[in-house]
Structures are given as C-alpha cells and as structure tokens.
Amino acid sequence: MxxxxxxxxxxxxxxxxxxxxxxxxxxxxxxxxxxxxxxxPALEDAAMYADKSGEEILEELYSFEDKGGRDVALxxxxxxxxxxxxxxxxxxxxxxxxxxxxxxxxxxxxxxxxxxxxxxxxxxxxxxxxxxxxxxxxxxxxxxxxxxxxxxxxxxxxxxxxxxxxxxxxxxFEADVDRRAAIRAVDKRAKVEEAAYIDMLVDAGLGIDQARQFDEVLVAGTDDLGAVREFxxxxxxxxxxxxxxxxxxxxxxxxxxxxxxxxxxxxxxxxxxxxxxxxxxxxxxxxxxxxxxxxxxxxxxxxxxxxxxxxxxxxxxxxxxxxxxxxxGVWPEESIATDYYVLQVGDTRPVAARIARDLRERGHVVETDLSDRGFGGQLDYADSINSETVVIVGEQDLANDEVTIKDMASGDQTQVPVEAFPGAHDRPTFDDFA
Amino acid sequence: MxxxxxxxxxxxxxxxxxxxxxxxxxxxxxxxxxxxxxxxPALEDAAMYADKSGEEILEELYSFEDKGGRDVALxxxxxxxxxxxxxxxxxxxxxxxxxxxxxxxxxxxxxxxxxxxxxxxxxxxxxxxxxxxxxxxxxxxxxxxxxxxxxxxxxxxxxxxxxxxxxxxxxxFEADVDRRAAIRAVDKRAKVEEAAYIDMLVDAGLGIDQARQFDEVLVAGTDDLGAVREFxxxxxxxxxxxxxxxxxxxxxxxxxxxxxxxxxxxxxxxxxxxxxxxxxxxxxxxxxxxxxxxxxxxxxxxxxxxxxxxxxxxxxxxxxxxxxxxxxGVWPEESIATDYYVLQVGDTRPVAARIARDLRERGHVVETDLSDRGFGGQLDYADSINSETVVIVGEQDLANDEVTIKDMASGDQTQVPVEAFPGAHDRPTFDDFA
Missing domain, CATH: 3.30.930.10 (Bira Bifunctional Protein; Domain 2)
Known part of the structure; x- marks a missing residue:
C-alpha cells in the first residue's frame, strides 16, 4: 500500500x-x-525563476535536474x-x-x-x-x-x-530606502506585530519616525487619497x-x-x-x-x-x-447526480441497451447494471447514485411490450409502451406518463 | 528569453x-x-512505479528526490x-x-x-x-x-x-515459456521484422517451430476463434x-x-x-x-x-x-469565437458597460475596448476576434437614445433604441431589429 x-x-x-x-x-x-x-507546461527551465528571484527560490520549488541534465522546476x-x-x-x-x-x-x-x-x-x-x-x-x-x-x-x-x-x-523621505524591502514590510503589516513591522521598515532604510509617519499616511490615505496628496x-x-x-x-x-x-x-x-x-x-x-x-x-x-x-x-x-x-455557505453540494438508471431483469439486455442509448443520445447521464445484480440490488445501487428516474426493463413487462418508469423521489411508478420511451420526450419522467 | x-x-x-x-x-x-x-496528483512515490516495473523504469520517468528526501516521480x-x-x-x-x-x-x-x-x-x-x-x-x-x-x-x-x-x-506448448516476454513479443509483432519477432518468441522459451505454430494459430484465430479451440x-x-x-x-x-x-x-x-x-x-x-x-x-x-x-x-x-x-478531417477549427463587441466612441462608457454587462448576463462572450482605440481600430479588432455582432455606442447615436447594431458577416447595420437593447432578446442580432 x-x-x-x-x-x-x-x-x-x-x-x-x-x-x-x-x-x-x-x-x-x-x-x-x-x-x-x-x-x-508543468515544467520550465529553473533559470526562469532563479534569474528573477535568486537561486534561493529554488529551495521553495520542486526543482531538479532531469535525465538530460537540464535544471528544471515544477x-x-x-x-x-x-x-x-x-x-x-x-x-x-x-x-x-x-x-x-x-x-x-x-x-x-x-x-x-x-x-x-x-x-x-x-x-x-x-x-x-x-x-x-x-x-x-x-x-x-x-x-x-x-x-x-x-x-x-x-x-x-x-x-x-x-x-x-x-x-x-x-x-x-530623506532616506536611502530599499523600496522592495519596504513594500514587503507593508505586505507583512497585518501578519506581524506592529513593532516588528516598524522594525522591517527601519531595516529597509527609513528612520523610526519616518516609518511611523509613512504608516500614518498609508492609513489616512486609505480613507481619502487627498491625505496622501496633502502629505x-x-x-x-x-x-x-x-x-x-x-x-x-x-x-x-x-x-x-x-x-x-x-x-x-x-x-x-x-x-x-x-x-x-x-x-x-x-x-x-x-x-x-x-x-x-x-x-x-x-x-x-x-x-x-x-x-x-x-x-x-x-x-x-x-x-x-x-x-x-x-x-x-455557498460551496456546492458534494454529491453525484444521475438522470436515469435502466434496470434490467432477465434476458432483456438488447432492449435495455437501446433505451440507455436513446437517453444518452439526448445528453443524459444513464447507468445500467455492470455487476449482475438482482432487482433489489440494482434499485439500491440506483438510489446510491441519486438516480432521478429508474426505467425497469423486465421480462414480464416486455411480454406486454411495456417498461416501467419509476420516480425515485416519490416512489411512484407507471407502465408505458416500450416503443413510447423515450419517444419524442427530451427528458421523459414519471410525470410525462402518469 | x-x-x-x-x-x-x-x-x-x-x-x-x-x-x-x-x-x-x-x-x-x-x-x-x-x-x-x-x-x-502530479507527483507520486517513485516506489509505486519501481516496485512494479523495476528500478530501471525510473530512467524513463521524471523522477527525483524532493527537498524532504522523498523519491518521487511525475x-x-x-x-x-x-x-x-x-x-x-x-x-x-x-x-x-x-x-x-x-x-x-x-x-x-x-x-x-x-x-x-x-x-x-x-x-x-x-x-x-x-x-x-x-x-x-x-x-x-x-x-x-x-x-x-x-x-x-x-x-x-x-x-x-x-x-x-x-x-x-x-x-x-511443451516448453518453459516466459509468458510476459512472449506477450511483449506479440505486442511488437507489427513493429519489427518477422524474423526478429520469431527470435523474440524463441528468446521467451518457444522452439522455433513452436513460435511459428503459435503465430499461425493467432492469425487463424483472428478470423475465427474456432481455430484456436481446434488447435x-x-x-x-x-x-x-x-x-x-x-x-x-x-x-x-x-x-x-x-x-x-x-x-x-x-x-x-x-x-x-x-x-x-x-x-x-x-x-x-x-x-x-x-x-x-x-x-x-x-x-x-x-x-x-x-x-x-x-x-x-x-x-x-x-x-x-x-x-x-x-x-x-474532423479536427475542430482552430479559431476563437466572440458573440459581441461593444464599440464605444466618445464619452459613452457607462452605457456601453451596461450593454456589455446585460449581454454577459445572458451568457455571451463580449469584448469591449481596453486599448483606447478609435472607431476604425476597434472595428478591426472586433473583426480579428471573429465578433458576430458589433454594438456601436456613439455619442451622436446616444443623443437620440439609440445604438447601432452591426452584423459583421454581411456588414448590415441598423439603429435601435438604447433601452430596447438587449431588451427581451436572449441573443439579439441585426435580424431582430432590421
């Protein structure tokens, strides 16, 4: 394993x-x-990242030498x-x-x-x-x-x-500021203590008072850009x-x-x-x-x-x-959906296959038995995959040229002539035949 | 570069x-x-491949040691x-x-x-x-x-x-056959000379006559499985x-x-x-x-x-x-499709943006000017992205509360009241207003 x-x-x-x-x-x-x-592509020349950000960036990547000796990175x-x-x-x-x-x-x-x-x-x-x-x-x-x-x-x-x-x-500011470092400090502002943030600005080259002033104008400017223009x-x-x-x-x-x-x-x-x-x-x-x-x-x-x-x-x-x-609360429901399960009982596979094919040609999701299950086992499976409608193709029904349409939500079912299903319906349900 | x-x-x-x-x-x-x-995932434990196929398979993969010392493979x-x-x-x-x-x-x-x-x-x-x-x-x-x-x-x-x-x-066959090797030989059958193929079967353990016989029954069985049952x-x-x-x-x-x-x-x-x-x-x-x-x-x-x-x-x-x-001859056409280009001339952006939004809400692909182009430049661009319809929102038209709908295939165009577009139409075209 x-x-x-x-x-x-x-x-x-x-x-x-x-x-x-x-x-x-x-x-x-x-x-x-x-x-x-x-x-x-999933792989690129590792230099594409190292040239911009320094070799140390490669430590944070899945970078390696490929079999041809190229330095590559995911x-x-x-x-x-x-x-x-x-x-x-x-x-x-x-x-x-x-x-x-x-x-x-x-x-x-x-x-x-x-x-x-x-x-x-x-x-x-x-x-x-x-x-x-x-x-x-x-x-x-x-x-x-x-x-x-x-x-x-x-x-x-x-x-x-x-x-x-x-x-x-x-x-x-009258100071020799490392602009990148100062911007990185601003990026960290909400993630670190205030003192640490001010320290980062000072490390970037601002005096401590300048750092405080800089931060004050950022805060004031967030309410009103005019404050920045005035500063x-x-x-x-x-x-x-x-x-x-x-x-x-x-x-x-x-x-x-x-x-x-x-x-x-x-x-x-x-x-x-x-x-x-x-x-x-x-x-x-x-x-x-x-x-x-x-x-x-x-x-x-x-x-x-x-x-x-x-x-x-x-x-x-x-x-x-x-x-x-x-x-x-808007994450989609984690479930699978199935339009039809075509339940086949006895020696009815050609008819069941024809119905499944007709429904799939109309764009629907259709499952049929792949496990040689009986009636009850198939119905349980149809339920487990959230089938909306089950089409029961049984030997007895077929002897009368009929199939049974079962609505899984209500449990209601009705017999319909096999030639009428799916017929002219784009998405036939129990209601179309009840 | x-x-x-x-x-x-x-x-x-x-x-x-x-x-x-x-x-x-x-x-x-x-x-x-x-x-x-x-x-x-794109990466798996390299052992997953090496255990099944031998360490040599890793030479054919993008396999490497990650920063944590794991042997992994793409x-x-x-x-x-x-x-x-x-x-x-x-x-x-x-x-x-x-x-x-x-x-x-x-x-x-x-x-x-x-x-x-x-x-x-x-x-x-x-x-x-x-x-x-x-x-x-x-x-x-x-x-x-x-x-x-x-x-x-x-x-x-x-x-x-x-x-x-x-x-x-x-x-x-009365022979000590390496089944995997023989099956690999069959897989290579169409890709190598016949003699090389027979050699591979012999290498797998069949005698040379057995190899020929084996191949004959495969060929005969392809026409009729009965030939295999008879053999x-x-x-x-x-x-x-x-x-x-x-x-x-x-x-x-x-x-x-x-x-x-x-x-x-x-x-x-x-x-x-x-x-x-x-x-x-x-x-x-x-x-x-x-x-x-x-x-x-x-x-x-x-x-x-x-x-x-x-x-x-x-x-x-x-x-x-x-x-x-x-x-x-069934590879899809390699081109991009655009339903509408909303062409904006003069100070009409709010109206043009409203029209673009209404069309997008109906599910259509809609582009507008991002490059501060004039009328001709925008029309050329609309043509380059295969726009079906261009909606022209111009200052003069708007003064009359109108916009112009242009069918790009025919070049036909007509004015429509700005409030009527897109109106109740799901996918309004020149023909709806002509």
Missing part, C-alpha cells in the same frame, strides 16, 4: 463535482469577457510562463492578449489550512494595455466570478492599492494617485465599485508588480489570509526579452476560494 | 479551443455512462494512482466505481510525431465488476466518443484480444475464449459490434493487463501506432494491498487522437 505525498490531494467524485462547478464558474466569468483558454506560478509565451509570439499575437487557464502549481512549503504543495489556480491576464479600464476589467471578472458563486458584498471585499503610490511616497507631492506620486483613481472610476463604470475598497496598506508580496495591486479578503475575517490577489506587472515581459508590454492579471486560488465559499 | 523544455508544449487559444472541444467530447461520452470525474500514467485511491477508500466506495479524468502525464522519452514528454490522456476506468458487460461498456464509451468527434467505422477500428488466450495458448483445449483457454466471446456479444448489444474486430495478435505492452485487451487503430494506416488502448487489469488493486477488485479501462491519448481526427 502506497501513501500519497504530503501536501498533495486526491479528489473523489463528490468533492470533485463541487470543485468542477466552482472552477467552471470562475472560468466562465472570464470567458464572457473574451478571455481565451491556453494550455501550459511551475510554482503561471506568470513567468505566460510572459515567456507572449515573448515567443510577440509579432503574431494581436493586442490586447486576454488569457485564462486553470491548472495545478507546486511549491515545496509548509502545509497548512488552505495551503498545499499542489494547489490549483485560475489565471486571468491581459497583456498589451496600460489603460485603467484593463485593470478595472480584471477586477470586474473577479467580482463577476464571486457573484456567480453566490458570494455577495457581505462576504468579501477587494482591497485596492498602487505600488507606485507606496514607492513614490517612500521617495519623498507630499511629486510627479510620480501624482501620476500614481491619478492612475489609482482612474482605475476605481473605471471599476465603478463596470459596476464593481461596491466590492472595491481603497487600502494603501495592501502591497502584495511578489516583486514584479508595478501599478495597481489588489487582494480579495473575507469580510468576516474568518479566512484570515488574502483569498487571492492580482495587479499590474508592466515590466515583466520586457525583462523576459520582449518589447515593452503592459500587463495586469488576477489568479484566484481554489483552496482559499473554497474556504471562503464554505464559510459563506 | 527563455525556451520551453523539449517535449513540452504551449497551447495558444485557437489550438487550445480545438483541443478543449475534443477533450470535452471524450469526457462527455464517459459522463453519459455515469463515469464521475476525479482529481489526482506520474507517467494514471492506473497506479487510481489503484492507490481505490485501496485508500476500499470500504467507503460503492461498486462499481466508475471514474474519468483528463490531465497531463510525463515520460522522459524520445520525442517523435504524436509523442511528447508531456502528454494528455482521458482515463476511463471501472472497478469492481468482472462481468463482460463492464469491458463492453468501456469499448462503448470509446466508440461513442469517437462517433461524437465525427469519426466513423471508415476511420478507425478496435482490435480486441484477450491476454489469457495468449497465455493459455502458450501453456499448451488446443484447456480449462483456462476455454474460459478465456468464452470470456472474449461474451465481451464481443455484450459490445454488440451496446451497438458497437461494427467497430470491434477480433485480433489475437494484439497484446498491449503493459504487464498489468489480465483479460480482454484492445487497441484503437486508424483504418487507413496513416497513423501507424495504436491511437490508444485499454483492457482488463484484475490483479492490480490486490497487488496494491487492496481486496481482490477486478478492473477494466481505456485511456485515449490526445496527441494520437488528434492525429487521427486531423487525418480524418
């Missing part, structure tokens, strides 16, 4: 049915906006892969490029609630537009997906910020604030203003973000980590050797999204 | 759309028979994984267990036409039934899937054989022949007799098959390898530490299936 690997999961049919419903709902929201599905995220794909066909692809896909990713990290070593994300990205409407469309897709799942503004909020607001604010001005800060306001305006036009809240203390951990960033949070705070996040990464394609290509995206992760749905 | 890894593929939207259509069609065929989707096939999952929940799962899933697998092997290092399969398996109807149902699902793809009996055939017919026949009798041979005939009879009841041809020279390469085996071949011979195959593997679950659990399955591979579809 073998065990599955820690942090990896098996999904049996009832749970998988619920997961599939959620995945389909999220993908469908993106597809309605014209995002097109792509297919991507993809921990999709963004570098789609950047590579955009660069590879940069001439042929018309802009904007709008892509969606759902697949597993892998990281060798600590397993905890909602965090696994194999985890599934739906990635939704726009390449080739730097307009605020592109950021807003990504927010709108995410909001539509959550809405279609049955979640409301009571359940979640998008906290929206802007990397350049943080960066330009930091530049207004300092610079060309980049003004441009960033204007861009952030334009994105929120465009989001309002797209009908998602209620879900979006300004939050300058939101930073996102990844280094490659450049403009608007946002995170989805559980409004009740029961799912304490960000459910998912996204943002603008205008420099990544160029850093992969492509032409300057602005980009913005979001990537709902299905583990935390599932926790949010469960908390809000 | 990074390259993708050899033997791995990127799928851009037009090709992915065609692939998705084929995958959905195959899965849908299985789901109509009540096969339920499962989700499975899954080269699904069967060991589903066997592990059946064993893990053997008490809770009601029989028969009918599972389907589509996902990538990985093997470190030579790349050639229709063979990649990352390849996609739809696995369809039944556990817990040893009845011939279960084998027949698996054949019927495969036949229904190919039929739904537009393939006919002119395009493909299933060559059906039985492992125990081969085994029991070998037992009738030799034994309890296991008779039982195997009876089982093979019962499966073909059941397949006929399920309406797939035309697609199934007896072929005792079909053996399947994998060691774990125990009963009926079959391979799908291109009837024209243009796709020279088997398109896919399947069969019965009654001993695998027990060898994984579970209770005796008969099993039968099939696994269409999407690379060779794609070649067959292309050869037969």
């Amino acid at each position: 073998y065990d599955r690997i820690k942090g990896f999961r098996d999904f049996y049919p009832p749970e998988m049915a619920a997961r599939r419903e959620v995945i389909d709902t999220v993908e469908d929201a993106a597809q309605r906006y014209g995002f097109r599905e792509i297919g991507t 993809t921990p995220e999709l963004t570098p892969t789609v950047a590579r794909m955009v660069v590879a066909r940069q001439q042929a692809l018309s802009k904007p490029i709008k892509w969606v896909s759902t697949r597993p990713f892998w990281r060798y990290e600590q397993v905890q609630q909602g965090r696994f070593r194999e985890f599934y994300q739906t990635n939704i990205d726009v390449f080739g537009s730097r307009e605020p409407i592109a950021d807003a469309e990504v927010l709108a897709v995410a909001a539509d997906a959550l809405d279609a799942l049955g979640l409301t503004g009571e359940d979640f909020e998008f906290r929206v910020s802007h990397r350049d607001v943080l960066g330009a604010l930091l530049d207004t 300092a001005t610079s060309e980049t800060l003004d441009a960033a604030l204007d861009n952030l306001e334009a994105v929120l305006d465009a989001a309002a036009d797209l009908g998602v203003s209620e879900q979006c809240n300004l939050s300058l203390t939101t930073a996102r951990g990844l280094d490659y973000y450049t403009g608007v960033v946002f995170e989805c949070f559980d409004s009740t705070g029961e799912v304490s980590r960000a459910v998912f996040g996204g943002g603008r990464y205008d420099d990544l394609i160029e850093s992969f050797g492509g032409p300057p290509t602005p980009a913005v995206g979001v990537a709902p992760g299905h583990a935390t999204l599932g926790l949010l749905c469960q908390r809000a | 990074y390259d993708r890894i050899k033997g791995f593929r990127d799928f851009y939207p037009p090709e992915m759309a065609a692939r998705r259509e084929v995958i959905d069609t195959v899965e849908d065929a299985a789901q109509r028979y009540g096969f339920r989707e499962i989700g499975t 899954t080269p096939e699904l069967t060991p994984t589903v066997a592990r999952m059946v064993v893990a929940r053997q008490q809770a799962l009601s029989k028969p267990i009918k599972w389907v899933s589509t996902r990538p697998f990985w093997r470190y092997e030579q790349v050639q036409q229709g063979r990649f290092r990352e390849f996609y399969q739809t696995n369809i398996d039944v556990f817990g039934s040893r009845e011939p109807i279960a084998d027949a149902e698996v054949l019927a699902v495969a036949a229904d899937a190919l039929d739904a793809l537009g393939l006919t009996g002119e395009d493909f055939e299933f060559r059906v054989s039985h492992r125990d017919v081969l085994g029991a026949l070998l037992d009738t 030799a009798t034994s309890e296991t041979l008779d039982a195997a022949l009876d089982n093979l005939e019962a499966v073909l009879d059941a397949a006929a009841d399920l309406g797939v007799s035309e697609q199934c041809n007896l072929s005792l020279t079909t053996a399947r390469g994998l060691d774990y098959y125990t009963g009926v085996v079959f391979e799908c071949f291109d009837s024209t011979g243009e796709v020279s390898r088997a398109v896919f195959g399947g069969g019965r593997y009654d001993d695998l679950i027990e060898s994984f530490g579970g209770p005796p659990t008969p099993a039968v399955g099939v696994a269409p591979g999407h690379a060779t299936l794609g070649l067959l579809c292309q050869r037969a």
Whole structure:
C-alpha cells in the first residue's frame, strides 16, 4: 500500500463535482469577457525563476535536474510562463492578449489550512494595455466570478492599492530606502506585530519616525487619497494617485465599485508588480489570509526579452476560494447526480441497451447494471447514485411490450409502451406518463 | 528569453479551443455512462512505479528526490494512482466505481510525431465488476466518443484480444515459456521484422517451430476463434475464449459490434493487463501506432494491498487522437469565437458597460475596448476576434437614445433604441431589429 505525498490531494467524485462547478464558474466569468483558454507546461527551465528571484527560490520549488541534465522546476506560478509565451509570439499575437487557464502549481512549503504543495489556480491576464479600464476589467471578472458563486458584498471585499503610490511616497523621505524591502514590510503589516513591522521598515532604510509617519499616511490615505496628496507631492506620486483613481472610476463604470475598497496598506508580496495591486479578503475575517490577489506587472515581459508590454492579471486560488465559499455557505453540494438508471431483469439486455442509448443520445447521464445484480440490488445501487428516474426493463413487462418508469423521489411508478420511451420526450419522467 | 523544455508544449487559444472541444467530447461520452470525474496528483512515490516495473523504469520517468528526501516521480500514467485511491477508500466506495479524468502525464522519452514528454490522456476506468458487460461498456464509451468527434467505422477500428488466450495458448506448448516476454513479443509483432519477432518468441522459451505454430494459430484465430479451440483445449483457454466471446456479444448489444474486430495478435505492452485487451487503430494506416488502448487489469488493486477488485479501462491519448481526427478531417477549427463587441466612441462608457454587462448576463462572450482605440481600430479588432455582432455606442447615436447594431458577416447595420437593447432578446442580432 502506497501513501500519497504530503501536501498533495486526491479528489473523489463528490468533492470533485463541487470543485468542477466552482472552477467552471470562475472560468466562465472570464470567458464572457473574451478571455481565451491556453494550455501550459508543468515544467520550465529553473533559470526562469532563479534569474528573477535568486537561486534561493529554488529551495521553495520542486526543482531538479532531469535525465538530460537540464535544471528544471515544477511551475510554482503561471506568470513567468505566460510572459515567456507572449515573448515567443510577440509579432503574431494581436493586442490586447486576454488569457485564462486553470491548472495545478507546486511549491515545496509548509502545509497548512488552505495551503498545499499542489494547489490549483485560475489565471486571468491581459497583456498589451496600460489603460485603467484593463485593470478595472480584471477586477470586474473577479467580482463577476464571486457573484456567480453566490458570494455577495457581505462576504468579501477587494482591497485596492498602487505600488507606485507606496514607492513614490517612500521617495519623498530623506532616506536611502530599499523600496522592495519596504513594500514587503507593508505586505507583512497585518501578519506581524506592529513593532516588528516598524522594525522591517527601519531595516529597509527609513528612520523610526519616518516609518511611523509613512504608516500614518498609508492609513489616512486609505480613507481619502487627498491625505496622501496633502502629505507630499511629486510627479510620480501624482501620476500614481491619478492612475489609482482612474482605475476605481473605471471599476465603478463596470459596476464593481461596491466590492472595491481603497487600502494603501495592501502591497502584495511578489516583486514584479508595478501599478495597481489588489487582494480579495473575507469580510468576516474568518479566512484570515488574502483569498487571492492580482495587479499590474508592466515590466515583466520586457525583462523576459520582449518589447515593452503592459500587463495586469488576477489568479484566484481554489483552496482559499473554497474556504471562503464554505464559510459563506455557498460551496456546492458534494454529491453525484444521475438522470436515469435502466434496470434490467432477465434476458432483456438488447432492449435495455437501446433505451440507455436513446437517453444518452439526448445528453443524459444513464447507468445500467455492470455487476449482475438482482432487482433489489440494482434499485439500491440506483438510489446510491441519486438516480432521478429508474426505467425497469423486465421480462414480464416486455411480454406486454411495456417498461416501467419509476420516480425515485416519490416512489411512484407507471407502465408505458416500450416503443413510447423515450419517444419524442427530451427528458421523459414519471410525470410525462402518469 | 527563455525556451520551453523539449517535449513540452504551449497551447495558444485557437489550438487550445480545438483541443478543449475534443477533450470535452471524450469526457462527455464517459459522463453519459455515469463515469464521475476525479482529481489526482502530479507527483507520486517513485516506489509505486519501481516496485512494479523495476528500478530501471525510473530512467524513463521524471523522477527525483524532493527537498524532504522523498523519491518521487511525475506520474507517467494514471492506473497506479487510481489503484492507490481505490485501496485508500476500499470500504467507503460503492461498486462499481466508475471514474474519468483528463490531465497531463510525463515520460522522459524520445520525442517523435504524436509523442511528447508531456502528454494528455482521458482515463476511463471501472472497478469492481468482472462481468463482460463492464469491458463492453468501456469499448462503448470509446466508440461513442469517437462517433461524437465525427469519426466513423471508415476511420478507425478496435482490435480486441484477450491476454489469457495468449497465455493459455502458450501453456499448451511443451516448453518453459516466459509468458510476459512472449506477450511483449506479440505486442511488437507489427513493429519489427518477422524474423526478429520469431527470435523474440524463441528468446521467451518457444522452439522455433513452436513460435511459428503459435503465430499461425493467432492469425487463424483472428478470423475465427474456432481455430484456436481446434488447435488446443484447456480449462483456462476455454474460459478465456468464452470470456472474449461474451465481451464481443455484450459490445454488440451496446451497438458497437461494427467497430470491434477480433485480433489475437494484439497484446498491449503493459504487464498489468489480465483479460480482454484492445487497441484503437486508424483504418487507413496513416497513423501507424495504436491511437490508444485499454483492457482488463484484475490483479492490480490486490497487488496494491487492496481486496481482490477486478478492473477494466481505456485511456485515449490526445496527441494520437488528434492525429487521427486531423487525418480524418474532423479536427475542430482552430479559431476563437466572440458573440459581441461593444464599440464605444466618445464619452459613452457607462452605457456601453451596461450593454456589455446585460449581454454577459445572458451568457455571451463580449469584448469591449481596453486599448483606447478609435472607431476604425476597434472595428478591426472586433473583426480579428471573429465578433458576430458589433454594438456601436456613439455619442451622436446616444443623443437620440439609440445604438447601432452591426452584423459583421454581411456588414448590415441598423439603429435601435438604447433601452430596447438587449431588451427581451436572449441573443439579439441585426435580424431582430432590421
């Protein structure tokens, strides 16, 4: 007997049915906006990750040397892969490029609630537009997906910020600040003690008073961007604030203003973000980590050797999204559904097979006996797979050219001429013949 | 600039759309028979493969030691994984267990036409039934899937054989035969010179005359199983022949007799098959390898530490299936489809956004401008994404409370009151307003 690997999961049919419903709902929201599905490899050149984030990132990945001596890694995220794909066909692809896909990713990290070593994300990205409407469309897709799942503004909020607001604010301090380190500190703000957070800002180069001042303006600016404009001005800060306001305006036009809240203390951990960033949070705070996040990464394609290509995206992760749905009571029922069970008694297989075939041709889920069971055993099995209707094809009935239609919810049944079933009915039930 | 890894593929939207259509069609065929989707991990304990096939198998896999010192392998096939999952929940799962899933697998092997290092399969398996109807149902699902793809009996055939017919026949020779080696020789029969094939049988323990005799009876038995019964009798041979005939009879009841041809020279390469085996071949011979195959593997679950659990399955591979579809001219068109483009001119975004939202709520694919393009640029873009209908929301029209509906195929257009669009129409087109 073998065990599955820690942090990896098996999904049996009832749970998988619920997961599939959620995945389909999220993908469908993106597809309605014209995002097109792509297919991507599970392995990439390990240098693709090490070059950006340093060799030490490989310790957190499933990286190894393949039989041909290549250093490869199981993809921990999709963004570098789609950047590579955009660069590879940069001439042929018309802009904007709008892509969606759902697949597993892998990281060798600590397993905890909602965090696994194999985890599934739906990635939704726009390449080739730097307009605020592109950021807003990504927010709108995410909001539509959550809405279609049955979640409301009571359940979640998008906290929206802007990397350049943080960066330009930091530049207004007379200090030699490591901007990346300071932004990472902001990203950790809600996860660590205040003193530790201030220490991180000081480590990034701010004086202790500057760190406190910086945090105060982030908090004040979350209520009102005017507070930031009053605190300092610079060309980049003004441009960033204007861009952030334009994105929120465009989001309002797209009908998602209620879900979006300004939050300058939101930073996102990844280094490659450049403009608007946002995170989805559980409004009740029961799912304490960000459910998912996204943002603008205008420099990544160029850093992969492509032409300057602005980009913005979001990537709902299905583990935390599932926790949010469960908390809000909208996780789909974990069960399997069957339209018909065709119950065969005696030497009636050709007729039973014909009926099953006719029902399947109409698109229904139809099971028949594979286990040589008797009447009672088959009825129990039909019940166990939640059959709505059972069609009983028995020798005695057939002698009268009839079959029996049984409604499993009520237990009601009736005989119908075998030639009349399914007849002209698209989805015949007991009621059609009673 | 990074390259993708050899033997791995990127799928851009037009090709992915065609692939998705084929995958959905195959899965849908299985789901109509009540096969339920499962989700499975990409990595497994490497011992799961090495224990069955020897350490040398790991050279053909993407196997490595993870950061925690585990010997792991990227899954080269699904069967060991589903066997592990059946064993893990053997008490809770009601029989028969009918599972389907589509996902990538990985093997470190030579790349050639229709063979990649990352390849996609739809696995369809039944556990817990040893009845011939279960084998027949698996054949019927495969036949229904190919039929739904537009393939006919002119395009493909299933060559059906039985492992125990081969085994029991070998037992009738007075020789010390390595059965696995002999069966592997039969599997190679069509791929090597006749002399090499006979040599392989001799290496497996048959005398040279016995090898020729064995092959003659396989060929004669392919026309008529009676020839096998005449050549030799034994309890296991008779039982195997009876089982093979019962499966073909059941397949006929399920309406797939035309697609199934007896072929005792079909053996399947994998060691774990125990009963009926079959391979799908291109009837024209243009796709020279088997398109896919399947069969019965009654001993695998027990060898994984579970209770005796008969099993039968099939696994269409999407690379060779794609070649067959292309050869037969039924590969789906590689293009993207868009229902509506909402073209916005001037300061009309709130109205354009409302119209786009209403159309998306009706389930349609709707794009709008993300690139601040003018009228002509937007119309070109709408054309490039194959929009069926363009809704033009212009300032002048709006001053008259109208929008323009343009049919992209004909170029015809008409004005309609903005409040009437989309109105009560589920899928409004130019024709609804002309």
